[in-house]
Amino acid sequence: MxxxxxxxxxxxxxxxxxxxxxxxxxxxxxxxxxxxxxxxxxxxxxxxxxxxxxxxxxxxxxxxxxxxxxxxxxxxxxxxxxxxxxxxxxxxxxxxxxxxxxxxxxxxxxxxxxxxxxxxPEVAATVWSNLVSTAGLRAGELVLIHGGGGGIGTHAIQAARQLGARVAVTAGSDEKLAKCAELGAELLINYKTEDFVTAIADQGGADVILDNMGALYLERNVEALASRGRLVVIGMQGGVSGTLNLATLLRKWGTLHATNVRNRPRTGTGSKAEVIAAVRERLWPLVAAGEVVxxxxxxxxxxxxxxxxxxxxxxxxxxxxxxxxxxx
Structure with missing residues (x-):
């Protein structure tokens, strides 16, 4: 071949x-x-x-x-x-x-x-395992999705909306934000001209944050969490080493998760097989119906x-x- x-x-x-x-x-x-x-x-x-x-x-x-x-x-x-x-x-x-x-x-x-x-497959496994299995996103909660115009972001917007969540996104242009709105995002934040922490604070904080930036956004993400909020770090586009204010995390009763899909085992608890089984059972009917595209x-x-x-x-x-x- x-x-x-x-x-x-x-x-x-x-x-x-x-x-x-x-x-x-x-x-x-x-x-x-x-x-x-x-x-x-x-x-x-x-x-x-x-x-x-x-x-x-x-x-x-x-x-x-x-x-x-x-x-x-x-x-x-x-x-x-x-x-x-x-x-x-x-x-x-x-x-x-x-x-x-x-x-x-x-x-x-x-x-x-x-x-x-x-x-x-990769975005579905990443989004479902992190928003649902790890963060436990529920209907009515506010989720902040960084990089709303990316492959994971565009999929996460749709999946979160199907779960009944309210969706906030960051992106680097008004054109991308407009397209995110068409997919179901309701709070649109241009990270080049706006402070996402302030925008999210006006909504009472984010119950879940899906972050692809890593170190660059770590401390600000914690500030943006609502009480009992869950931050899930899935990427390091903004670096691998940052500062974390534990006092803020403790005060908010917050939770920090860092996960990936590639290094999961094939079988067993938390495995690729388990993730794909959940995607097939709960997300795939929405894909087949054209609700998530x-x-x-x-x-x-x-x-x-x-x-x-x-x-x-x-x-x-x-x-x-x-x-x-x-x-x-």
Whole structure:
């Protein structure tokens, strides 16, 4: 098969579309012929040498994909060759073929473009596991979503609204905020011209904050929490080391969580299998009904993976970027 291999670490130029060994599905796994792969910031970090894949994962980038099952490993009973699926991966998505545990598959709903479906598994797993399983977001609560115009942000807005929550978002332009409003956000904060702590304080504080910035926003996020608020840190775009005022956190009876999806175990408590099972049971019916939709900013051929990585930081990008893979 062909796949994106990293020729060292650095800029987009280290990625090469090259011939490599076909993966084989192990026990409990399936082999998927990839139609498209989602692009995530974790892929950029891996390319730069800052986010190595787990020991048992492919070194090929790519944490999600969509395609068709072409082979079954021993013990797989629920799935069949020919099934259209999208998959949560620990790596390997930027390729023509990928082996994935059957417990990390989701069926592509009828009528959903498989290329668009490639942009769902990672954001769905991240949003659902953090907003629901970790933070326990409930109807009527106020959730602040940083980076509302990103792949996770656009999905989180929709999921939170379906849960009956009130949604506040930050974004860097009024144009992006307007699009966030169309998805269901009601409190729109331009972080370049407004102080989100003040804006959220006017609402009584946020019950839940979903944060991709890390150190840069840590202390201000705690200030923005309501009493018994829950801060969930899922990214470090603003750095890895910051200050935390424990007195403020204690006074608010606040809770701080820091999680990711990639390094979760395959099975067991808190595993990828557990997350995908919850997504399939509770979120996937909303996707099938068109109540939660993938927001795709751009579709590029896999040979332009470098360009896709550059687009992640473009102010024009709103939602996900996906890479199309031509059928072999």
């Amino acid at each position: 062909r796949a994106i291999e990293l020729n060292g670490f650095g800029g987009p130029e280290v990625m090469a579309w090259t011939v490599t060994v076909d993966p084989e599905p192990g026990p409990g796994e399936v082999l998927v012929e990839v139609v498209a792969a989602g692009v995530n910031r974790a892929d950029v970090l891996q390319r730069r040498g800052f986010y190595p894949p787990p020991a048992d994962a492919s070194t090929v980038p790519g944490l999600e994909c969509a395609g068709t099952i072409v082979a079954l490993g021993d013990g797989v009973r629920e799935w069949r060759v020919g099934d259209r699926v999208c998959a949560l991966l620990s790596g390997g998505g930027y390729a023509e073929l990928v082996a994935v545990p059957a417990t990390q598959l989701l069926p592509i709903p009828d009528g959903l473009d498989p290329v668009a479906a490639a942009g769902l 993938p927001v795709i900013s751009a579709e590029l051929p896999i040979t332009e993976a470098g360009r896709a990585h550059e687009l992640l930081d473009s102010p024009e990008t709103f939602g996900k970027i996906v890479l199309r893979v031509d059928q072999r």
